[in-house]
Amino acid sequence: MTLANSVLLTDLYQITMLQTYHAEHMQETAVFELFTRRLPPERGFLLAAGLEQALDYLENLRFTTEELDWLANCGRFNRQFVASLKDFRFSGTVHALPEGTAFFANEPLLRVTAPLPEAQLVESRLINLFHYQTLIASKAARCVLAAPNKLLVDFGMRRAHGAEAALLAARAAYLAGFAGSSTVLAGMRFGIPLFGTMAHSLIQAHDREEEAFEHFAAAQPDNVVLLLDTYDTEAAANKLVAMHPRLRERGIQIKGVRLDSGDLSEHARRVRRILDAGGLTQVTIMGSGDLDEYRLRELMATEVPIDGFGIGTRLDASTDAPTLDLVYKLQEYAQQPRRKRSEGKATWPGRKQIYRQFTADGGLAGDCLGLENTPRPGEPLLVKVMENGHRLAATESLATLRDRVRAQLAALPSALRADPNGTPYSVEIAPELRELAARLDRELS
């Protein structure tokens, strides 16, 4: 993944600032935290995701000879500074929320503690990596909550924003509870279960729809899912019933059908009746086409007889909330807490920890955002995952992450589970954190 891990996939100002830090010998320890200043109005909670790729990025970060040559010759940087980048490595400590943890506004999902230049340079790509997977895992979790017990599959590769988004959307959706993805590369790279049916083009390339069905079924007799809506959905379902005995004689079992247009609820009902009347009760129905959690809730309310849904474009681009206000801010330098005070963008200073309280049956009961060195009641959520630039533990499997998400979603307050845009979750700011911020403001003014 050359592209993904290029150290030059960053903003110019990071390297410009590094040149200043180099000139001024500013190499003391910096502490940056990654958090969202506010949730999008369409989101009541977020799920942390992207840590695995971020740790991979940090562990492998270095300038190639080609990159150093380019920097030396681009007319912006002095030779001595560029030469110093030759041995650049990330040697810092990282604390993070385990992937799949629910979090809220102002709560850090990552803390980077490292010499200032190292912690600075990685800002842009760390945001980029956490931003997208967190966005998609959170969106996918909303779909899971909207359609529990349905098989949900990521179909969004084609309209994801580029190659990496396509690949990582499959991962983020899977860890959030989707059954799998249609993206083949995600199957190969991450072992994510793959699902797929057929496109309209296969039907259209045949003169007769029945012939297309038959050819497709014969070529993969174990996994036949037929698309019914190329010309007339119910007519196609009837054709299927008529041809079924012939297929069965050849040892072919139809596994499912897919509907991709029109009123899915109405078509599914009619198709289910046709299939059942024809003895094809075991054939499942899959629905797709401009679906998201809102549409899923509507369909579920009609008790639609659809067994699974392919969720594409609106998942992979998180259409209703395509970005998060995710930022990475300096909270401490050279042992001194730091605070940005820009209008509407002030930050809570210092090394922070999230202390989460639970109800007797394990439900989330409220968080406190406090200082790491001043414990508050509750479970501290940020854990150390990297030290001296090396991971402290093996990669968590996707199965582990799925289990965590399942538990997290079950533990959400029921109001938030029922209406993920609704009741805000309580995040209290610890008094000592407020005092620290006030003290810094006094010192600066």
Place this chain on the structure above:
Amino acid sequence: MTLANSVLLTDLYQITMLQTYHAEHMQETAVFELFTRRLPPERGFLLAAGLEQALDYLENLRFTTEELDWLANCGRFNRQFVASLKDFRFSGTVHALPEGTAFFANEPLLRVTAPLPEAQLVESRLINLFHYQTLIASKAARCVLAAPNKLLVDFGMRRAHGAEAALLAARAAYLAGFAGSSTVLAGMRFGIPLFGTMAHSLIQAHDREEEAFEHFAAAQPDNVVLLLDTYDTEAAANKLVAMHPRLRERGIQIKGVRLDSGDLSEHARRVRRILDAGGLTQVTIMGSGDLDEYRLRELMATEVPIDGFGIGTRLDASTDAPTLDLVYKLQEYAQQPRRKRSEGKATWPGRKQIYRQFTADGGLAGDCLGLENTPRPGEPLLVKVMENGHRLAATESLATLRDRVRAQLAALPSALRADPNGTPYSVEIAPELRELAARLDRELS
């Protein structure tokens, strides 16, 4: 770019369908076209972009040994079929709109003519490549129309959806008329001009703001752009005026300042007054923070004294319209025109051409969507760019594409230029195309 060009970055059903085509010896010529069924309500026109990366993808498409092994062992495909993929190449013909051409609903921006399996397999990634850059070029063009004569810079890398989106957003915005990007890799890969200032963290890492300014200026004396809003914007501007004589003695010229929070219009006015009163009339002002074409129009209406704008998140995620209804549909197979009739998703069949008419002074006067073999008045827009799997011409330079976009934007109807969501542009469907669709419907029913 291993990730970007993996042939397995596709939907599972493509490979499943290829297995059917292989079993049935369906290798005849297929014609697919790429188009949007409708424009987003927020878009009055789109700019075609992504062709360069698409041609690169098609020219280099092949299965690696590792990919073939994975396919052979994933339990879905038979050995004979997988073996046939070893020599898979794209050998087809491609017609396309030159990058930077304005287009509208139903108008193909790409036509692929190739043996069915080749034309089929590439669907997912072709949509993915054209979708994102077209989305961003179109959004960027709206920013250019909103703030003509201002320097616009892509600042969105961190919240673009993944690595490839970050890189290609810089390209798409630049071809649409942006002055450059902050994404360093885009500078190295595409020669796109880079712009950057400093982050709040550099200020915060110093005990005094003046010291931060001075260190930063000394480290890159030729390109000093200082961020003013870390604590108090106007106070920072006054500090700058006070320290300026000292810097000048050291041969340092302040080039500009950046404002990133609060009421940009009001702060810019005050900062301009402070700078001018202090003799710093040549120092430019850059604005950033949640900007897009809507906000730019508001700022321009106040005659804000800002010289350039950094446009980030809302550009790179095209926040107001994060996806296009871009599809790739079979229009002909084995010399027979084909038509999908799904509810609300019916397509115009056959090999089509866009015939564009112009006013006397070169303005766009209306398009006709017709058949390639039945010319209509106007200039045919789709041109042949690939034959037998090889490009017909050298890559167009970004300078050429920028010139084309400049001409295209100038040629848009003035109503569309003034309000890009407004007046729809006329795209007539040629009578022979309507007749062909009607004939196919009769034959199928």
